[in-house]
């Protein structure tokens with residue numbers, strides 16, 4: 001059976017051409033960005049992101065499109081292939097998108113392979129992108145997040161390789177008329193962009209040529225997934241994000257989103273205004289500091305987003321068994337967040353500075369307090385939605401206490417002009433020497 005690729009819901013008015021683009025308005029599908037794509041080669045993600053952001057504004061005012069402005073003669077010169085059923089202009093555009101899609105897939109495959117072969121403790125951009133569309137199994141109790149098993153990663157990598165291989169075969173592609181498109185795709189929609197079935201050709205419909213380049217690439221990647229037999233057809237991003245893993249594994253758009261968002265970054269923040277900001281620059285609603293204790297308890301503690309859970313709520317006092325002397329080791333990791341998946345950091349958002357302080361105050365009052373883990377980063381880095389801020393000190397702390405006293409954990413975010421916010425401030429009692 002054929003699966004169509006169309007961004008709108010079935011109930012939308014198909015005669016309204018603008019509506020068809022309303023569900024997915026990719027940042028890079030605008031006409032000016034498209035021109036930039038033609039002028040620059042794709043390959044460097046950083047440059048790509050730069051282009052996207054700098055041309056966004058200009059793009060809104062520009063209504064011409066390359067696909068309409070490129071002449072038949074120019075297309076004759078620039079096209080490198082003659083695709084079945086395509087005219088010269090269509091040849092040029094199919095070629096352009098088809099030659100680039102494999103690079104995008106390759107970029108995702110390399111990142112996934114790297115992730116598979118060199119697992120890191122911190123969640124990387126590829127893992128966060130992957131987890132958006134392919135949900136990892138739930139975390140064991142007390143852990144920060146669940147992670148995919150290597151077998152799942154290997155399956156996804158293998159499928160992406162097969163998709164890439166399909167796209168690299170020009171004979172798989174053909175152009176069809178509006179009429180054929182409407183007759184053959186599963187929804188009988190002449191305005192579909194493209195369609196494909198398991199093992200069939202990838203048919204490109206006329207509406208494909210109204211898309212920006214990124215959406216054309218994404219469409220081709222989506223159809224290549226159908227071609228290799230992944231026939232589930234959930235398309236709107238919001239719904240794809242909610243698919244359970246077993247459904248996502250068979251859903252064409254999950255693969256298309258993984259590849260395109262790894263390459264271009266996630267879409268711009270949603271339109272609804274964020275809650276009233278606490279400061280002029282950011283909203284406390286999305287800020288949190290987390291501390292994952294691995295020792296002496298395995299416990300995720302946090303403060304932020306209207307919630308808090310402190311180590312002292314689990315264990316107010318940590319003691320050596322009586323009567324004995326046993327040094328108490330504390331190990332863990334601190335993380336700071338300024339956003340969530342559903343609300344990425346807005347543009348023009350100033351990151352707060354972050355500070356950590358773990359103090360030991362001995363019971364013996366003749367001795368001074370000791371700073372065990374004291375750091376400050378005035379300009380932490382923003383990696384992406386729901387990723388911890390990148391700090392210039394080690395997020396891991398590890399110290400051992402062999403004297404009785406109290407330990408105070410304080411982690412906070414602030415800026416020069418505002419009071420401290422999103423603070424984690426907790427005190428617990430330690431008694432390594434219980435032989436008094």
Ligand SMILES: [Zn+2]
Pocket residue numbers: 003004005006222226232233252
């Ligand atoms: Zn589809």
